[in-house]
Amino acid sequence: MMHGSAGKEHVPGKPVTVTINGRQCRAEEGETVLSVAIREGIPIPHLCHEESLDPYGACRLCFVEAGKHGKREMVTACTLRAAEGLEVTTDTPAVTKHRAILLELYLAEAPKSEVIKEMAARYGVTKTRFLKKMETDDPLGGKCVLCGLCVRACTEIMGAGAIGFINRGPYTEVNTPFLEPSADCYGCGACVKVCPTHAIVMEDSGSERVMKSWSSTRVPLAQCSGCGRYYAPKDLAARTVAALDPPLEQDLAGLCPACRGNQIAEREILARFGGAGHHG
C-alpha cells in the first residue's frame, strides 16, 4: 500500500495568511507550516522532512510555538497545518531549550556526522553530555539519525521496500532483511539522495552498483551501446524506458542519456539540413 503523497493529485487549498515570527506569510490552507517556512526562507531545523512524502514527525527538531488568539502550544511545524490567523514563533525559550537537548542527543547518536555537528553549532550546541554511540562496523558510519527518509523513499516512492527498520527502541537500525543483499533493491539511489546526513554509501564499480550500506547489495548496471559507459541500474533503466510514452525508438533504447541526446540531435539536424552540416 502506498502511503506517500506521491501520485495523489494536488488540490490547491484556500489561500490563508499565517504569521511566522511576526511576518505575514501567504499559504495554502492545509499545507504544513514547515513547508511555508522553507518557502519563505525562515530557518526551522529539520531532518525527517521531504516534500514528496507525508508528514512523519520523527526528528522532533522543527518544534515551534503556535496557536490562535494568544493561546500557544509547542508543536512540530511539519505536522502543523496552515490555517487563517495562525500565529507561529520559531525560537521561543522553551523551543530553544528542548531543541538544544535534542541536538545533544543527535550529537551522541551520530557522532561522525558533519551535518549534525554544523546544525548543532548553528544553535549553539557544540558538545554533548551524553555517551557517544561507538560502533566499529556501522554500515552507516556513525552518521545515521534514523529519520526514516531512506526507508520511506524506498517503500513509498519507489515501491521497492528493499530496506526497513530492524529491531526497535535504541536498537533500531536500518538495513536489508536479515542483513542479506536485497533482491528488491533497484539501486536507484533514492535513499542516498534523501539522506539528510549523507550516511548511505553507494559506489559504482565496473558493471555493478554496490550499495555498501545495504549489506553490499549489488545491482547490475546497463552499459551504453554507444559510448560503452555504465550509466544506470539495468532493471531501472529498462523500466524507465518501458514507461515512456510515446515509446522510444528501438535503436535509442540501449543508449545512455548523453548518447541518446546526441543521437536525437544528430537526426534532427540531418532531417533538417539533409546532411549538409555533416562534414565526416
Added chain:
Amino acid sequence: MRVETEADLKALQAAGLKKLKPDKPRIAVGLATCGAAVGGRKVYDRLREAIARKGAEIDLVQTGCIGYCREEPLVNITLPGKPLVILHKVTEPDADAIVRAVLNGKVPEDKALCRVPAWDHVTGFVMEYGKGFDAIPLYQDVPFFAPQRKVILRNAGFIDPGDIGEYFAVGGYGAAWKALHGMEPEALIAEVEKSGLRGRGGAGFPTGLKWRITRDAPGGTEKYLVCNADEGDPGAYMNRNEMESDPHMLIEGMIIGAFAMGLRYGLIYIRSEYPLAIERLGRAIGQAREYGLLGENIMGTGLSFDIRIARGAGAFVCGESTALVASIEGRTGRPHPRPPRLTDPEGGLFGKPTDLNNVETWCNVPAIVANGSGWYAGIGAKGNTGTKVFSLVGKVDRVGLVEVPLGTPIRTIVFDAGNGGANKKKVKAVQTGGPSGGCIPLRLFDTPVDYESLNKAGSIMGSGGIVVMDEDTDMVDIARYFTGFATGESCGKCVPCREGLKHTLLLINRIQAGKASKKDLATLQEVCETIAATSLCGLGQTAPNPVLTTLAYFREEYEAKVKP
C-alpha cells in the same frame, strides 16, 4: 436457538439460573489465570475425582476470579437455600473434606473466607442465595472487600465464563435488548454522555463524545469499533481478569456500542500473552453468534455486527491507538502523529473512521444502559463517575483486584483494602499508571484517585495498576526498572524517546554504580523534561514520569548516591 423475543431471553435466564443456583450443591473453582497459577487447576481435578469417588450429586464448575489474589485458590460453594460461601487458600488435600462437608449439607468453616447471602449482579438481577452459616463473616465485613463496589467485576468469580447460560442467568444481554429494542442510537449516546463515563485505558476521554464523533463521521456502516485489550503495564492485570472472568459483558458492551454508532465491524485487539482470555473470548463470541447476538439480524432488529479477534505480537507501544491500527493492518507498530485521529474520515483502521475503547470502558456500558445514566453518575465523584478496577500489587499485604468508586483516596485502597505493607513494613509510596505513571509518596495518600488529581501529583490513572513500595524499596531502582521497560518498548521512531530514554537509563545506571555527580542529576532532570515535552506519542511523553516523580519526591535517595 436465536434470541428473537423478550420471552426467549427470559427463558434463557431461567435455564441459566438452574445452573447457577441448582437444586443440588454446586462447587465452583476460581480458574482465571491467577487461580490456575497457584494450583487451582489441581484443586479442581482433585474435587472432580472426590465427587466421582463418592458418586455425589454435585455440580462442579469453573468460574473467573473475584479478585482476592492473596487468598487464592478460591472455591465457592452453593448449597440450596444457603448463602454462597467462598473458601480461600484451598489446597489439593482439602478436596475430600470439602466434598464430605457438602454431602452433609455443610461447608468446611475453617476454610471459609466469607458468605454471600445475596449478590447484586448490577445489570438488573439480584441473586438471593439463602440464609445460614452465621458464624462465617459476611462478604461486606471482609476488610479487603469492605471499601469495594463491584460494578465492572459484577459477575467475576460467580459465573462460569465459558457458559453463556450463566451470563443470561444474571441478566446478561438484557441491557443489549433494552438498547436495541427500546432506544434510539441518538438517545443511547446521550445516555452514555450523561453517565460521564470516561475512557478507562488511561486518558479519560469522554466515551459518549467519542461515540458521537464516530457516528457522525462519514462512511455509513463502513466503520470500525475496536476494543483495546493490549494491556501491558507491568503490574496491571484488571483487563485480563475482566475478559477471563466475564467475556460476555465485553461483547454485550460492544454490541450496544455498534448499535449506537451504527457500524458493523468489531475487533478486539488482544495481546498474545493472554492465551486464556483469547480462548474464553473466542468461545464467548462463538456462543453469542449461536444465539443471534452477533452476526446478521441481531435480536431480530436487523442490526448486523460481528466481532473478530486480532492478536498483538508483543509490543507495548501497540496499545497506542495509531500503532495499534498499524499492527492490525500488518504494518510495524509505530505511532504516527495525530491528527489524523482514528475517528477522522481517513484516520482509522483500513482508512475508515474507528472508535477505540478500552476493555473496561466497554464493560461499563451494559451497566449504564441497564440502570440509567443517573445511577451511574451517582457513583464516584463529579467529572469522574463510576468505578475503576485497580490491581493492587507490590509490597502490599493484600494483593488483588480492588474495584472502588473514582475519587476514592489512595489511602483507602492501600490501607483499608490492602492492609498496608506486606510483612508489617512501612509503606513509602505507590506507583500508579505503570511505566507511564509516577510515584506518589505516602504524604500524598489522601489524593483522590481520579484522572485530574493523579495528574496533579505527577502521575496518571493509566489502566489501573497500583504498585506499592515499602521502606526497603530503593526508589532510584524503581525509576531504573520502569525506564528500562519503556526503553525496551520504545518503537524507536522519534529521537527523544529512542535516544533520550536510553541515556536516561545510562544515567540512572551511573547513579546506581556510585559514579555520578550532582551535574548528572541535573542532566537527568533536563533530558527527562525534554522527552516528556517533545516525544511523538504518549509512550515517550509519559515515560519519564517515574524518574521525574522520584526526583521530585525522593530526591534525597538520588542525592545520597551521587558524588558532590
